[in-house]
Amino acid sequence: MTSAPAEPLGTRIRRLRADRGWTQRELAEPGYDRGFLAKVETGSRPPSEEMLAYLAERLGLTVDELRFGRPPGVADKLRASLDEGYRDLEQGRVASATDQFASVAKQAAGYHLDDVECYARFCQAEVKWQLFDVEGAQRALEHASELAEAAPPWLRAMIVHRWSGCRYLAGDAGAAIARVEAELALRPADPDAELCLLSALIHPLMEMGGLHRARRAAEDGRRLARAASRPDFVARFHRQASQVWQATGRADRAEQDLTEACRLFASVGFDRDAARCRWARGYLLRRLGRLEEARAELTSARDQLAAIGSEEGVAGATVELAEVRLRQGAPAEAASLITEVWPLLTRDVESLGEATGLRGQIAQSRGDLETATDLLREAVDIQTRASLHGAAVSTSLRLGDVLRQRGHLDEAIEAYRRGLDSAAGTDT
The missing domain is CATH 1.25.40.10 (Tetratricopeptide repeat domain)
Structure with a gap:
């Protein structure tokens, strides 16, 4: 696909007419006369909305396809391209994903596809999130928010989810929670969107000591997960909810949630998130005192996250591995592990x-x-x-x-x- 053609509307109408081998009279009549169409094609008279709709129907296009020069089906093709790029990002092909997102953002802007451009901007923020550029990710998410009104509910929710994550990592857990709760107060009708927002609440609430509120979010999310359609959102919820069950003494349920989350992420090719599930499972095993199993799981998660290029994941899994090694009586190795990732830690309070x-x-x-x-x-x-x-x-x-x-x-x-x-x- 190429960028939207930079041509005047009248020129576009003339080109489309000529492509079909029609005369001006054949396109214009019976709704309009040939002379009026000639003025539209030369740009001396702009078409009314009614005439534009008439010409679009005659040409077999939507009004926006005619107005903005969109090829039929381009929106679906661009969305599919973003989905493909997101899988590339999840599998560590960061450069390829970055190029894909930039290309789609440019094309979507040219075709005035605000919803697709919003998705592309969100994907560009995800690149910065994976590279642990928290400030850059927040700025990119705010850039995506400028077009959020045109976006589907799941995407609006995911922008809020990630923005909240950025604020939390920056040490502003209160703002992270307040933004998500404000969005939930609007009562999103889409189950995927609501599940996404509930998932974003759980970890900040847990760390701020709000276990009761976190548990309520987990219980509400459990009901919503049955109606949700996006496996990645359901998986993300299971991963977050596992923290609640750990804190309330339900280690068996926590492990079930993490296993299901890992399975769902793997089913859609989200390697980065599947590795983060292994990191979470290592944390659970450490809490249960199963230190050798925790060490193996965290080492594997760290290696996978490093291969994918997820610096935030590498930092978190390495710190957790250092605690396991300290408990196993290896303080020198624990210190070395912390030193290894120390430069990354200033971005995650x-x-x-x-x-x-x-x-x-x-x-x-x-x-x-x-x-x-x-x-x-x-x-x-x-x-x-x-x-x-x-x-x-x-x-x-x-x-x-x-x-x-x-x-x-x-x-x-x-x-x-x-x-x-x-x-x-x-x-x-």
């Missing part, structure tokens, strides 16, 4: 807080309690500023233990009190 706390634990395991204190304090500060209440509670408790071990009892009490303050921001 949650992983940065977790990794800083892990560095504190590594220092503690080596007997360097002063360094451990400094690092754990820094981790608590990061987590508190980002409203990550659950993480701040556990880090504050560890900090208090280290301070008590050093004999700094007043400071230890203050650390425990800070943990209690963070706990007050959670629900059960």
Whole structure:
């Protein structure tokens, strides 16, 4: 496909007429006379909306196909091209996907296909998301939002979902949740759109201590998933909901959700998201104390995400793997793993807080309690500023233990009190 032809409307009408071997009289009559059509073709008289509709019908086109020079069926072809490019992106062919998205965005703009152009802009934001350019992804999503009114409900919801993710990674969990809840308050009629928005709520709510609200979102999403038509949206929901079941002691249900999510992502060729499911399963196994299984799953997930070029996934899976290795008595390897991804962590406040706390634990395991204190304090500060209440509670408790071990009892009490303050921001 080529870009939309830059030709005046009258010239286009003359070309289409000539392509069919018709005279001006054959096209114009009986609705209009030949002389009036001649003026339209030369550009001396613009056609009325009624005449444009008449000519389009005579030529076997829609009004917009005639007005903007769209080849019949071009919108469907461009959407299919974006779907193909998105699979390329999920499978690590980033350069190919990037070129595809740019080409479609240009063509869609030329053909005045706002819904397709919105989809192309969203796909361009997904490239930045995969490359862990959080600020760039947010800007690209806001660019896509300019055309969101023309987009289908599922796409509008996915733009909000990703925008919320960007704000969360930047440390603004409150804004991430507020945007999604505002969109849900509009009561989207499309089950895919509503499921997408509920999925976006679960992780930020969990990390801010809103377990009760997260569970309600998971239960609502479970009902919606039966009516949803997009397997990737259903898979994304299962992956997010697994966190709720882990937190409420339903590890069996969490593992079932992750298995189903992985199956659905694989069925549509979404390798990146399938690998993220393995990362999530590794986290679950670590929580269950099955450390060797967790190590194998996280190593595999990290390698797959690295091969695909998903830097955000690599950073998160590596930090989680470092915690497993620390628990297995390999602090030097844990420290090396964190150092390996440290440059990436400044873009993800949650992983940065977790990794800083892990560095504190590594220092503690080596007997360097002063360094451990400094690092754990820094981790608590990061987590508190980002409203990550659950993480701040556990880090504050560890900090208090280290301070008590050093004999700094007043400071230890203050650390425990800070943990209690963070706990007050959670629900059960």
